[in-house]
Every structure is written in C-alpha cells, then in structure tokens.
Amino acid sequence: MRQERVEPPALVLRHGPGAPAEVLREVSAGAEEEGVPLRTRPGSGGGAVELAHAAAGESRLAVGVGVTADGEVAVHHAQLPADRPALHVLGGTAPDWRRAGRVAARVVTGLPLV
C-alpha cells in the first residue's frame, strides 16, 4: 500500500513551554466544535503572535494559533503581515480561549469571526 506522505490539512497550534493545559483544551474545543481539525505542537519561546504566525506558515490551511506560558493566545493567517494577527487575546478566560479556537476555524471555513 502506498504511504500517504502529505499530512492532511489542519490548523496548527504552536505553544510555548509550559502553556496552560486549560487554554490548549479550550482552543482545541473551539476548533472542534466548528469541525476543523487542529494539530498541536510544542514551539520555542516568543510571543503568542510570533508563535501563531510561525504556526500559520506550517499549516496547510495557512491558519495558526499561538499560546504562551502565561495564557496569551493569538490567531494568525499566513498572508497577514506578521504584526497584524486576526485575533489576539491577553488575559482572557475560558470563553475567550474557546472563541480563539472558533475564530481560527472560521478563518478557514469562511464564516464571520464571531
């Protein structure tokens, strides 16, 4: 059987070392509720926006999420300028993190970013 080499399209989430588990859980849940697959990978340091832009570059859907150790979340698209993320959440709570996941998914599905 031929091995499928190209990985299936998905959102990519890059998180800094020690990113809070509840933030990662809520972001993943947001994307899942919208029905868009998300792959989570550990990243190096840097801000959420930086992580998100790097993740967007790796995603075959061109959309990435960045999460830092202090729970900062950003959503980015590969075509957007590096310093202008689609969404940036500082000091949010569970609903904000869930929303970040939903927004990332909706950039892909082309639905308004509610």
Add this chain to the structure above:
Amino acid sequence: MSDRLVVGVDIGNSTTEACLALVGPGGAVTHLGTALTRTTGVKGTPASTRGALTAVGRVLAAAGRRPHELDRVLLNEATPVISGLAMETITETVITESTMIGHNPATPGGEGLGVGTTVSVLDLAEHPVAEPAVVVVPPGWDFDDVAAALNAAAARGVPVVAAVLAGDDAVLVTNRLVHPVPVVDEVSAVEKVPLGMRAAVEVAAPGRTIRTLSNTYGIATVFELDPDQTRQVSPVARALTGNRSAVVVRTPAGDVTDRRIPVGVLELRGEVRTTKVDVDAGAEAIMAALARVQPLRDAHGEPGTHVGGMLAAVRDTMADTMGDGPGGSDAADCAIRDVLAVDTFVPAEVRGGLAGEITLENAVGLAAMVRTSRSRMQAVAAQVAAELGAEAVIGGVEGEMAVLGALTTPGTRAPVVVVDLGGGSTDAASLSADGVCTAVHVAGAGELVTKLVDSELALDDREVAELVKRWPLAKVESFFHVRHEDGTVQFFDQPLPAHVFARVVVLGPEGPVPIGTRHGLDAVRRVRREAKRRVFVVNTLRALRQVAPDGDLRRLDFVVLLGGSALDFEIPDLVADALAEHGVVCGTGNVLGDQGPRNAVASGLVAAHARGAVRAGGTA
C-alpha cells in the same frame, strides 16, 4: 442698467441649494456657480435660514464675490408638505407550553431522529432503564462531563436517544459519545423545557434540512396523534420548515399560534366620499381604497387602535416641527393629504420561545404627508435680507421652478414632466405645451426606503440602513479581497479588518462596513431593491398618473428625474424600466448641462427671474 448679481436658493427637505448668476438687462443669464449644503431644521421654518445663508455664502466665496454685490436673493415658496412614517406589525407568533425549539443553531451535533422522555442530566442516574431518554443539560456543564454522564447512562442500559444543551458544544459532546445521538445546542432558556414529557429531537446531515418534524404527519407518527391533535400540531411543523435541527415536546395543550393583531381601521376622507379600510388587510387594500376616494382631504385612525396611534404620532411630530415659533400650527391644522402603505415584514422574536427564535412577522409601513396651511417663508426671507443686506424675494412654486430648471437639461423640451425623488415625498410637476403647470406631491420617498431596509434586515441601526441604501454590497472573501454584488473581485494591498471577515459589507466612502445580519448578499440586495421599487417605482407611477393627460402615461413625452434619490446608483434605472413599457422617454436630469439632477429649483428661480416672471410680493 448693467448686469445684476442674483442668487436662487432652494430650501429642500434635506439639502439647501444655491445658484449664482448674472442677469443682463435683456434677460441674458450668465451662471457663476452653484453650492449645496444640508438643510437646517425643517424647510420653510426660521431654523432653515442658517442653511440658506451657508449656501449663499459658499456660492459667493467660490465665485469670488461679496455679499454686498448681490442685487437679489430669490427664495422658493417651499412646498408646505412634510412627511412622517410609522410601522406596525400585524401578525404575531406565540409558542405556548414550550412545545418546540426551532432556533437553528450553527453547529448541532450528530444526526437522525431521537424520540424519548425529557430528563435533566442531574436526574439521569435514576432514570428507568426501559425508557428512552432525551437528556436536557443546563448551562455551566462541561462537554466532557456531559459526554461522561450520557455514556454512563447508556452503559447502564438506558437508551439515550438525544440531548438538548444550553451551551454551544453539541459537536464536542457528540464526538465523545460511544453511540452518537442527535444533539441540539445553544438553547438559552433550557430550564423551561418541560421534563418528563415525550419529546423528539431531529438533526439533519450538513447541507440538509429536517424531514420528520417539519412534516405534520411526521410529528403525528412520532407522537401517535389522532386526527384532531394532528390538526393542532400543523403550525409547529410549518414553523420548523427549513431548519437543520429542531425539538418538539408533546405537552397537553402546547401550541404555536400565528395570530393577526387587530391594528384598527383607517378612515380616508376624500373630496366626495369617505371610506374605511382595515389596516391588517394589507397595503394593497389600503391603496385601492385610497384610489377610490382621491383626492384625499384627510385621514384618521380609529382612536385607541394601533393605526390611531400611528397617525396621531405622525401628526404630532409634524405639529411640533411646524410649531417652533409664532404662527405655529397645532395638530388640528395638519390634514393628511396622501398616504402610501407598503407591505413589509419584520423579523421578531417569537413569544414563548426557548432559544430566541426569530420569525418574520407581517407589518404595514405607512408614509403620510401633511399639507400645512401656513408657510413661514416670509420670516426666512426677512432674516436672509437683513443678514445679506440684499433684497430677498419669494417667488415661484417649487414645482414650476423645478420644471424651468429641468428644461436646462440637454435634450429636453416642453411638454415635460419632472419627478423629484426626494427624502420625504415624491413630487411631480408637468409643463404642458401651452405653458400650464400642474404639481402633485405623494407621500413616501428615500426615508421610507431606509426604514424598510432597517426593519426588514433587523439592523436596528438607521446609519447602517442608510449606507445599505446608498452603496453597493460586497462579500469579504479573504483578508485581501472582496467580491462585489455583480461578481467582480477586488484585491486590496492592506489586509481588511478581522471584524469584516466573511461578512456582507457595504462599500461606503469610508471603507467596508459590515451588515449585522445572517442573510447572504443576495438576500440583502433583494431587500434593498424591493424597498426602492415599492416606494419609488410605485410613487413615480402614482404621481405621473395624477399629472398625465387623462391619467394616461402613454401621453407623456419627456420625464426628467430630479432630486437626491435620482443620484442613487439604481433608483433611476428601476423607474426608467417601469416607465419603458409605457413608451416614455425617462432619464436623470442634467441641470445646466453639468449639475446632474441637482440644483433644478435654484436654477429655475434664476431663469424665472430673468424672464421677469418672479412674482412681486414677499419683498423684505
């Protein structure tokens, strides 16, 4: 006697326009410039003086002239009509005993039909094994806990057939179930779902709509109803048609009713006869009744009814605006001389709904036009004269002046009819070959279009509605491009802001403005064009029939469209299309060959003055 400097000033409903010219001894006119500003206050009232002075000041400055050089200021005899609007819903949907949930959430979970007894997730552990369960989950429950509770019950042998959730996590719950079931989420008032009752939950596959609960006999089958009960649930099925998900609960007396609200009787008093019409009969019946009593002398609503309130409100506003000084009028002076009724629909929240369901309710919009007996232009003229140190003269009826101005449009000649598509009223004036001028005013114009757009799209934002009316639509398809309503694509160098992503937007002068609606671009476009057609096409035909010889549109030659709404990107086309079938030459005016549909009355005042046709009197 040398050339004299004169300025024509037209104080309109929304804009004040000026036309500056030199008039030679023989009546030769040299145009020096035009200016436009917003009307201050209500036209014809002293408050509108400020706007008139601004317009004169601007046109003088642009031409490099000083006020003292002015020989004469020519003011129009403002048509003493003001219009008002009102809208009233005539149907109402009420759900009793929480019989159904039909809000159509964006992401329901699972698919299929589940029929069982409603039970709270808190009581699921004690639920009898033999009984199929429709689990109701209050807010605050985490999706992992809900899935665990459902899986535990299923493991115990309880047939869990469906779930209804308060939160937005139907997909998350379904993905974690050992045996996926249909799940409906975002039910904001989930605590009102009656427990211990038979209920059915249906979720259709993506891209499909429900088949069983939107079918009366489907519901009858599910709940084993007799023919009488089946008759009773038919409105429920109708209310759920087109949804991807739905819940129906079988309660003893639950019902969905679609009732007509008695709005009241409108009494139309004509010159010769009076007729009464029920407003909830709809716009067509009202307009037919109006046609029978033409010309209208006054209209009244039955006191204590909605229509009574509607007309009283219109009358009061007008009395207020006209009564801002000496010579003001009271409500009794305001006779309603025309009414335009428009059938419309208003998205309204269903009473008794569990999840903020919205239905389209029928409504009637009424534009009413009041003719007031007192003109206060004398006061305006006196103030203008004092301020500028020039003689101010009131001359010419607005309609006649508009015709004179319109005739400066290349390619026109008398007999001609001008139609002024304004903000509050649509006016027509005709000039016959032998120089006789007739003018009519009908209620309803640009403001009614804005109101229809606002309510039909449930925008609740007049500013956005105004933008939707004025500018074409586009859909934002990525951060860098939009697709216009005609299908063309436009790319941008700078990324579009995230709040407009994937939205239907208006491409106004200050960039894309999102429209807060769930409708697609085509639906918004249809609402916009229908609103314009129902107001401007209907009113143009109504007005033209009144000025056309024997009311026959085929006997009209040239129709020139004027006014602010003639600048609209599609209204002139809609009107021209409607007139084409009557063989009328119709187009947007081009006053003085370069002013477009603007400045007709101001230019007409100058032309009339040059001919020595300005009536004496009104000299301040």
